[in-house]
Amino acid sequence: WQELQNIHIGNRLALARQIPQPARCAAWPEQALILLAHLVGDGSYLRGQPMRYTTASEDNSLAVTTAALAMGSTVRRIAGRGQWHQLVIGSNGNRWKAAGVGAWLKELGLFNQRSHEKRLPAQLLQLDDASISLFLRHVWATDGCIHVRPAEQRGAHRIYFATCSEGLARDVAALLLRLGIVARLRQIAQPGGHHILWNVDVSGASAQQQFLTVVGAFGPRCAAAQALRQRLESVQANTNVDTLPMEVFAQVRQSMTEQQISQRAMANLRQTSYGGSSHFSFAPSRAVLSDYAQHLGSPELLAWAQSDLFWDTVVSVEEAGTEPVYDLTVPGP
Numbered sequence: 001w002q003e004l005q006n007i008h009i010g011n012r013l014a015l016a017r018q019i020p021q022p023a024r025c026a027a028w029p030e031q032a033l034i035l036l037a038h039l040v041g042d043g044s045y046l047r048g049q050p051m052r053y054t055t056a057s058e059d060n061s062l063a064v065t066t067a068a069l070a071m072g073s074t075v076r077r078i079a080g081r082g083q084w085h086q087l088v089i090g091s092n093g094n095r096w097k098a099a100g101v102g103a104w105l106k107e108l109g110l111f112n113q114r115s116h117e118k119r120l121p122a123q124l125l126q127l128d129d130a131s132i133s134l135f136l137r138h139v140w141a142t143d144g145c146i147h148v149r150p151a152e153q154r155g156a157h158r159i160y161f162a163t164c165s166e167g168l169a170r171d172v173a174a175l176l177l178r179l180g181i182v183a184r185l186r187q188i189a190q191p192g193g194h195h196i197l198w199n200v201d202v203s204g205a206s207a208q209q210q211f212l213t214v215v216g217a218f219g220p221r222c223a224a225a226q227a228l229r230q231r232l233e234s235v236q237a238n239t240n241v242d243t244l245p246m247e248v249f250a251q252v253r254q255s256m257t258e259q260q261i262s263q264r265a266m267a268n269l270r271q272t273s274y275g276g277s278s279h280f281s282f283a284p285s286r287a288v289l290s291d292y293a294q295h296l297g298s299p300e301l302l303a304w305a306q307s308d309l310f311w312d313t314v315v316s317v318e319e320a321g322t323e324p325v326y327d328l329t330v331p332g333p
Helices: 030-042 058-070 100-108 122-126 129-143 166-178 205-214 219-232 248-258 263-269 276-280 286-296 299-306
Strands: 012-016 051-055 074-079 085-090 144-147 158-163 184-189 196-202 309-313
Touching: 030 051, 030 058, 030 100, 030 129, 051 058, 058 074, 058 085, 058 129, 058 219, 122 129, 122 166, 129 144, 129 158, 129 166, 129 219, 144 219, 158 166, 166 184, 166 196, 196 205, 205 219, 248 276, 248 286, 248 299, 263 276, 263 286, 286 299
Parallel strands: none
Antiparallel strands: 012 309, 051 085, 074 085, 144 158, 158 196, 184 196
16 A cells, blocks of 8 residues: 555556446346447437437347337437438427436436436446446447457557547446456547547457457447457457556565576476566566466465456546545554
């Protein structure tokens, strides 16, 4: 533990790498999960205006229509340019008594949220992992993207969700944590500087494979997901995100000394070329540390390698202003 004044750029901080599902999970109808995912992504549910959903995907359109009808609302399709069209969701009651989808959104506390205000209801976190997967699969079918880099281009494949709501971006990232996926949040300034776009990025081959396995794809994202699965089968993951602090090597060195194992002997055991102290000059991946743990017979090192901690890196420390604080002192550590 460190006081904030002792935290500097480049330090590693332990965060949750995965959040388990509740011991007792709530349950939502599948149609409710699907409808909420699409409305949050491409829907509009403002006071005094018709409830609308805009899409160019027939799969998405059918999913929203089926779900809205199942929840007691009507759906009217309005043609747009090209394949784009709107679904107007009606029969939601009036100003005195809400009904259908409108009543449901009000119960969730989501009604009348503009695009930059959109959030997910806290009730979602009470659902089981299968429900979270279904919800994210349909969210990604709206403003999500699965981009497969052409073979002749340099760069990485991308899986991300884009939104102008910082709160929604953080909510989506929190749901991904339920599935063992640590996402990166990126701010992207738009031309003119009037709006900030937030990307929830699933980066790295291992995390992307995890996403394709546990979240998957729906409708307009299916073809890209299948193409990315095939490309990732031949990719050797080069872990540079989910690594452990270099300080863990102190425990490796201590264990080697106690067992009288030299660095050259350890390199032979691990079937790697001997590089002297360079073996301990980088942040190790979980696989590397697990390899050391097995050769040294160390349950402590294995616990480090298999822990549910994600070691993030401090990139900036900024003053937040003056806030009222209090001290709480308790006996013991």
